[in-house]
Amino acid sequence: MKLSSRYNRVNILVSLLVLLSTGVIYYVVIHFILTEKLDRDLRIEEEEIRAYAEKYHKLPLAGDFHDQKVSYRLVNPSDTTGRSFGNSVYLNEKEHEKEPGRSLTTFMKVNDQVFEVSVTKSRLEAEDLVRIIFLISLLIIILLLLTLFLVNRFLLNSLWKPFYHILDQMKAFNLTGRNEVKVEQSKIDEFVELNQAVLLMSQRVKEDYKELKSFTDNAAHEMMTPLAVINSKLDTLLQTEGFSDQQGELIEDIYMAVGRLSRLNHSLLLLAKIENNMIKNEEPIHLKPLIEQKLRQFQELLQSAEIMVSTQLTDKEVLMSKYLADILFNNLISNAIRHNVKPGHIEVILNASQLVFKNTGITMALDGARTFERFNKTASSDGLGLGLAISRQICNLYGFSMTYAYGAGQHTFTISF
Amino acid sequence: MKLLLIEDEQSLRESILTYFSAEGNICELAVDFQSAMEKISLYQYDCILLDLTLPGGEGMEILRALKKLNKKDGVLIISARHSLDDKVDGLNLGADDYLVKPFHLSELQARVTAIVRRKSFDGNSTIIFNEISIDTIAMKVTVKDRMLNLTKKEFDLLVYFTANQRKVVTKNAIAEHLWGDEIDLSDDFDFIYTHIKNLRKKLVEAGCKDYIKSMYGVGYKFENI
The missing domain is CATH 3.40.50.2300 (Response regulator)
Structure with missing residues (x-):
């Protein structure tokens, strides 16, 4: 729900509630006041009748009254109660209509006789007044709600415009892109502050990103240079004559370690680059020829490891970086070779929706949750433990999902496009 | 150079x-x-x-x-x-x-x-090493005018050796050269041995001297003898 519609709803609901309750209170109070006034008039009338009766020892004629009806009834003296007010019907003789009335019933003693005197006045005017007041209130309520609704709708929309503008800018914000965040000038303090904060944040993020980028570059350079020195010194050392086979073995071990270290370094930098989305150059890649080419590239290794490969490929085109596609398939294939048995089997299935790599291997499932974690590898593995982490990272980058499953002696890695 | x-x-x-x-x-x-x-x-x-x-x-x-x-x-x-x-x-x-x-x-x-x-300006694409002649453009190797039937990898290997004459070349270096460093090879380079053996055999059978020498188990040296 949008902020404005939520605000609108609450605002209108509360206004309606408040206006309605004030309307009711208004109605009740005015009604009460008018009834009080009528009652006072009735009492004055009673006083006049009483005064007349005292003076002349008889009751005035009922027909002499203009704006009220008076009636007398002889009652038993024991039946007298007290003065009481009540609503009744007033018969308007001029207009021959029945109107709502207010009547006062009292008892008077005239010449030792007790009369019940009732005076009735029309309530019509009072009722009309109340109705008019009620109608005016209602009109005000409707008008007020309508204004509120319109104001909220149009004013809020225009008030929130800078917010939506900055939101669009933030959505379009791309770390690697060159476009800067542009803000719309606003007179509202909150939006000015928001704009400033967003601008500041985007600048800071860009700066951090640049720093990170130069850090990765520098880290690569700084670490690769000593590695290159070690490697070249080993190469030079090897050219000097007269090593025993034992010394040769030692040198080979150092070579291995240096090779491992540099591969590790490359892999870590690659992971950082993929995570930071620093690899661009997406292009349509035909997976079928690429996989076939990769399998040819690994041919000698497959032969020497006595691994049979069967493929079932239909062409599929995906949009990704050629560089990362190469790495992905190198990882998947070398993984399937390294963790295979001798003689073993690899099956590659490619169709429009997924790519499946199946290989024979240890007859035990890998720990599913940890398979793709960095540096997670089986005790027997001589790899870096980064291959699958990189593969999954590449898949994530392009919105593919990569899953692992084990069944019937086959380890299966599935990439779903 | x-x-x-x-x-x-x-x-x-x-x-x-x-x-x-x-x-x-x-x-x-x-x-x-x-x-x-x-x-x-x-x-x-x-x-x-x-x-x-x-x-x-x-x-x-x-x-x-x-x-x-x-x-x-x-x-x-x-x-x-x-x-x-x-x-x-x-x-x-x-x-x-x-x-x-x-x-x-x-x-x-x-x-x-x-x-x-x-x-090179003279367009010399042929490497000559004693009786071996390597045409790098046509990718053909002849020994004493006899064509050698080499696989792509064996050919690359021979060119690599001639570029590094009298040098000890490690198995790592050979593997990386032939298969590219992108391939995360297992640290077991024994499969290289097969390729060296085959190349050696083909050269010797063609009447070539055995120029490839195994060095301390680390690598090989291609040297005139």
Whole structure:
């Protein structure tokens, strides 16, 4: 729900509630006041009748009254109660209509006789007044709600415009892109502050990103240079004559370690680059020829490891970086070779929706949750433990999902496009 | 060959210098951007080994300067930056090849030799080593006028050996050269042995001397005997 519609709803609901309750209170109070006034008039009338009766020892004629009806009834003296007010019907003789009335019933003693005197006045005017007041209130309520609704709708929309503008800018914000965040000038303090904060944040993020980028570059350079020195010194050392086979073995071990270290370094930098989305150059890649080419590239290794490969490929085109596609398939294939048995089997299935790599291997499932974690590898593995982490990272980058499953002696890695 | 090595790391410079000079190549040095710019404008080289990160300037600028000077020197970039953009930029600016640090000196030698061979004005694409003649364009090898039937990998291996004559070449270096360093090879390089054995057999059967010698279990040496 949008902020404005939520605000609108609450605002209108509360206004309606408040206006309605004030309307009711208004109605009740005015009604009460008018009834009080009528009652006072009735009492004055009673006083006049009483005064007349005292003076002349008889009751005035009922027909002499203009704006009220008076009636007398002889009652038993024991039946007298007290003065009481009540609503009744007033018969308007001029207009021959029945109107709502207010009547006062009292008892008077005239010449030792007790009369019940009732005076009735029309309530019509009072009722009309109340109705008019009620109608005016209602009109005000409707008008007020309508204004509120319109104001909220149009004013809020225009008030929130800078917010939506900055939101669009933030959505379009791309770390690697060159476009800067542009803000719309606003007179509202909150939006000015928001704009400033967003601008500041985007600048800071860009700066951090640049720093990170130069850090990765520098880290690569700084670490690769000593590695290159070690490697070249080993190469030079090897050219000097007269090593025993034992010394040769030692040198080979150092070579291995240096090779491992540099591969590790490359892999870590690659992971950082993929995570930071620093690899661009997406292009349509035909997976079928690429996989076939990769399998040819690994041919000698497959032969020497006595691994049979069967493929079932239909062409599929995906949009990704050629560089990362190469790495992905190198990882998947070398993984399937390294963790295979001798003689073993690899099956590659490619169709429009997924790519499946199946290989024979240890007859035990890998720990599913940890398979793709960095540096997670089986005790027997001589790899870096980064291959699958990189593969999954590449898949994530392009919105593919990569899953692992084990069944019937086959380890299966599935990439779903 | 006359080479110019532009590299700021002293130890690396020394190793490369030693490796190349042993074969009678002339190898000049530049340790920073300024001296490199001076040298490239004054002299002509068969191949320039260029590090991209230099004190005083970017290696890419040297490539631009070479292009501006209309120089035809071969350029091999040696960089620690394993970045695709750098590779593409470098090659677009006229570099002939791109080698990522750390590398094997034998690989460096092979790449430089290949560049110089491609750039040589007499169009000499044939490598002659005693009775072996290698046509690098047609990818044919003849021994005493007899054609040898080599696989692609065996051919590459032989060219690699001839570029690194009298040098001990490690199994690692051979594996990386033949299969590329992207392939995360297992540390077991025994499968290389099969290729060496096959190449050796084919050469000897063709009436060639056995020039390939196993060295301390680490690698091999291709040497005139």
